Amino acid sequence: MNSTDIGIDLGTASILVYVKGKGVVLKEPSVVAFDRDTNKIKAIGEEARLMIGRTPGNIIAVRPLRQGVIADYTVTEKMIKYFVQKAIGRRSYRKPRISVCVPSGVTEVEKRAVEDATYAAGAREVAIIEEPIAAAIGAGIDISKPCGNMIVDIGGGTSDIAVISLGGSVVSTSIKIAGDNFDEALVRYMRKKHNLLIGERTAEDIKIKIGSCYPLDETKTMDVRGRNLVTGLPKVITVSSEETEEALHEPTVQIVEAVHSVLEKTPPELAADVADRGIILTGGGSLLRGLEQLMEERTGINAMTAEEPMTCVAIGTGKYVDLLSGDKLTAD
Known part of the structure; x- marks a missing residue:
């Protein structure tokens, strides 16, 4: 049985896994929830994301990657292992060849950390590729x-x-x-402008539903729930896309x-x-x-x-493996 070639887009917000011949098989948030008392992992991925900001004291939902760099090594390793196994199943006898992408500005030490974590997660060979190059391949550029x-x-x-x-x-x-900073900018804006405290998931919802950084043809609005900082009580406010434009001006x-x-x-x-x-x-x-x-x-x-902006990097990372093994870059 031949080994599987896998490309992993190890993102701060989500992890995508590309398997040769199958395309992108997995896309989940890079969030891990674990129990503080027993140090056991409770949930990984989408399941853990739903827990962000909603957990009791002993369970914490963490994002082991911060700004494209491994912030929590052991958790990252377990997370990579989990996603690799989920993507290829446990049937595979040979260890897979994995290429992982990292942001272009990372240091050698940070690169090594990614490499070591991937080996520890069960890779036979690891190739590290820079994100913009992977993105370009994935966007279909020769x-x-x-x-x-x-x-x-x-x-x-x-x-x-x-x-x-x-x-x-x-x-x-x-x-x-990047995306996280857009969310933070929205949280800050809501606090300053409306005295409303919102969580990072709510901020992301606003960004996805009505967020804009340029005047839109027609203004969109949505109801935002949060806690009023003056009264301390829950409150609902209607926010418009024009406001998000003001909030997102700086990061964009x-x-x-x-x-x-x-x-x-x-x-x-x-x-x-x-x-x-x-x-x-x-x-x-x-x-x-x-x-x-x-x-x-x-x-x-x-x-x-690009056509599928979310998956570009993962596809490019996966195709890069083929490049290394001597195949010419061809469209699947």
Whole structure:
């Protein structure tokens, strides 16, 4: 029986597992809930996410990855193991070859931590790949050509921006401003503007349902529940997409400025390619309404979101394994 090749997108917000020949088989939040008293893991993934902010004292729901980097090593290792087994089943006799992606700005030490955790989770070989390159492959770009492509991958914890040519990144930067920061900005805004305290899950709901960073054609609204800080009682407020635009102004502009600074460092020939082909947005954060328009307005370059922005990195990571084993990059 041949071994399985797996690509893992080890994200701060969610983990996606790609199995060769099957595509993305698993997409779950990277959250682990464990019991403080016994130190046993209670739940992993979606089940654990539902517990965030709703647990009794002895159970805590943690996200073992913070800003794309392993914050809690043992928990991460168990989590990877769990997802790998869930993805390939327990039948597999040979250990799988696993490629994992990391943000482009990580240090050698952080890379080693990911590598060690993956080996400990039962990998035969581990390949570490940089996020923007994986995102580019997953977005269907032929990265082996001598032609510049700009990728902006906005995840949960980090945004990776890179200009890629000939299979490697020429200029890249990784900033720790991404989807989680959008949520935090909304929490802060609600507190300041409406005296309403909301949890991170509620903030994420607002972001997904009505969040925007550019004026929309028609204003959307939704009811938000939280606790009124003045009275201390639960309260419901109607929030509009215009307000989210105000709340999300700062983090989104910081991402656009990072794109700007990468463009400034790009060699002129490649910059011409980028201006010609546009900027490609991937990652869950790129689903925020109005991001393309904001990018275009600030840089003057056409921006477009990849077809399946959430799964780009996982697919690219999986296909990268094939690249390593000598197969040419072909569409499945």
